Amino acid sequence: MQVNRKKVAALIIVLGIIIIALIIYFSFLKKPISLIPNEQLAPVISGQLPSDTATGTTTPSDMPRNYQQYDVSKEAPHQTNADDLGKVSMSFAERFGSFSNQSDYGNFTDLKILMTNNMKEWVDKYVSNLKTQPQNDGAYYGVVSDALTYEVKKFDDKAGEAEIVIGMQRRESTENINGGQSYIQNLDLSLVKENNDWLFDKAYWQK
Numbered sequence: 001m002q003v004n005r006k007k008v009a010a011l012i013i014v015l016g017i018i019i020i021a022l023i024i025y026f027s028f029l030k031k032p033i034s035l036i037p038n039e040q041l042a043p044v045i046s047g048q049l050p051s052d053t054a055t056g057t058t059t060p061s062d063m064p065r066n067y068q069q070y071d072v073s074k075e076a077p078h079q080t081n082a083d084d085l086g087k088v089s090m091s092f093a094e095r096f097g098s099f100s101n102q103s104d105y106g107n108f109t110d111l112k113i114l115m116t117n118n119m120k121e122w123v124d125k126y127v128s129n130l131k132t133q134p135q136n137d138g139a140y141y142g143v144v145s146d147a148l149t150y151e152v153k154k155f156d157d158k159a160g161e162a163e164i165v166i167g168m169q170r171r172e173s174t175e176n177i178n179g180g181q182s183y184i185q186n187l188d189l190s191l192v193k194e195n196n197d198w199l200f201d202k203a204y205w206q207k
Contacts, residue, residue: 082155090147093166100142116201145170160193
């Protein structure tokens with residue numbers, strides 16, 4: 001009987017120790033599990049993840065475009081300055097100084113749109129004189145001119161007067177194209193302003 005009592009007492013002690021250990025484990029060591037109410041769980045339908053439309057993000061490509069129309073008529077009109085005339089004069093000088101008898105001196109007539117009436121009359125007389133020169137006997141005769149620099153000697157927008165000197169490299173050829181020696185020659189140009197347009201009025205080759 002004493003042995004059975006000892007066994008029962010030992011069993012009670014072991015069970016007590018186990019109960020105490022379980023109490024300590026669930027009270028201090030194991031983190032509590034928070035339960036989420038069913039109404040807060042977003043359902044998953046057809047394999048799609050739940051989305052929150054209230055806090056969605058917008059990529060740059062999804063942003064509405066801000067179309068703005070540009071009105072060219074509101075731009076202030078460009079005022080021609082001395083540099084503008086210098087650049088135009090270089091183009092004019094290259095065309096004016098390059099010609100051949102085989103092209104019937106068409107470079108002069110092509111430039112008439114940029115000339116005053118005074119210079120147009122001079123061009124007609126100049127071309128007529130060139131056609132009577134010995135170089136117009138059937139053999140090739142031509143001059144090629146390249147504009148290198150420009151210098152604005154005078155520019156008066158109010159008075160409508162300008163003077164520009166173009167530095168040119170020229171090559172005079174007879175019989176063969178580009179067969180002559182190149183040389184430097186300046187061209188003096190005078191411009192006047194007519195109806196708000198700058199036109200070439202005079203042209204002189206410096207010796």
